[in-house]
Amino acid sequence: MLAAKIKGSKIYNLEGGKRFTKPGLTAKWLKPISNITVLQRPEQKRPRPDGKVYGPFYELPEYENRDEGYIVVTGGTYMVSANYLISYMIMKLDMVVLQV
Known part of the structure; x- marks a missing residue:
């Protein structure tokens, strides 16, 4: 990218959509050379504060949503939230299957 910048190309730094508390590491590294x-x-x-809002950008869904009587839960970074969700599911739902 540095070579492209030296040749006069414009570099656009796209920050991830889930970064609300601090900039991502790649965005931090690219800031000095991005336009x-x-x-x-x-x-x-x-x-x-130096960024410009042009989004949100969404990816097109790969699959069509459909109701087949189950709940899909994906794990994330914060285990406190996951533990709360698992506890809630066990208390409120009749049948729970967990895959680890």
Whole structure:
């Protein structure tokens, strides 16, 4: 990218859509050489005031949504939330299958 910048190319730094509290590491590294930092949500202006909001950008869904009587839960970073969700499912639902 540095070679492209030296040759006069414009570099656009696209910040991830889930970064609300602090800039991502790649965005932090690219800031000195990028022409603009593109943000996806207005809330991202707080940690990155020099960015411009042009989003949100969405990926097209790969599968069609359909109700087949089950709940799909994906794990995330915060285990406190996952533990709360698992406890809730066990208390409120008749049949729970957990895959670890």
